Amino acid sequence: MTQPHLSDDDLQLAAAAAPLPAAAAAHLPGCPRCQAQAAAYRQLFAAAAHLPPPAFAFDLAAAVLAQLPRPRPAFPWVLVAVAVPVLGVVGAFLALFGDVLGQVLHGLSYGLGAGLGVVAAFLVAGQCLELLARHRRQMRLLAFS
DSSP states (O other), rough: OOOOOOOOHHHHHHTTTOOOOHHHHHHHOOOOHHHHHHHHHHHHHHHTSOOOOOOOOOOOHHHHHHHHHHHHHHEEEEEEEHHHHHHHHHHHHHHHHHHHHHHGGGGHHHHHHHHHHHHHHHHHHHHHHHHHHHHHHHHTTTOOO
C-alpha cells in the first residue's frame, strides 16, 4: 500500500459519519488499520455521549460575576460639573434682567414650561438608553457560547 494512513482528523470524521475528503474516502475501505482506529473513535464518542454532565466544586456564576468590572454610577457627574456653572450664569442673567424679561415673556410661560418638560424628557430618555446599552454590553460579556 503506497498511500499514507489517514490523519486523526480524517479518522474522527469517519467515526462521526461525516463526509471525508476524496482521498481519505478511497483509502478507508481497503485499510484494516484505519478501519480499526475509526472504530475505536466510534467507541470513544459513544462512551463520551453517556458521561454525566460535569459538576463544579465551586459556584461558577459567582466566579464569573467576580470577574466583571464594577458598575459605575449611571448619572454622568461631568454633566453636573457643566450644569452648575451654566445655571449660575442663567441665574445671574435673570437677576439682572428678570423684570424686562418677565414683561417680554409674560404670555409665553406655558410654552417655556412645556419646553423644559421636553428637555427633561430627552435627558431621562438618554439616561435610560445609556443604561440599556451598558446592560447589553455586560450581558454580552456573560455569553459563553
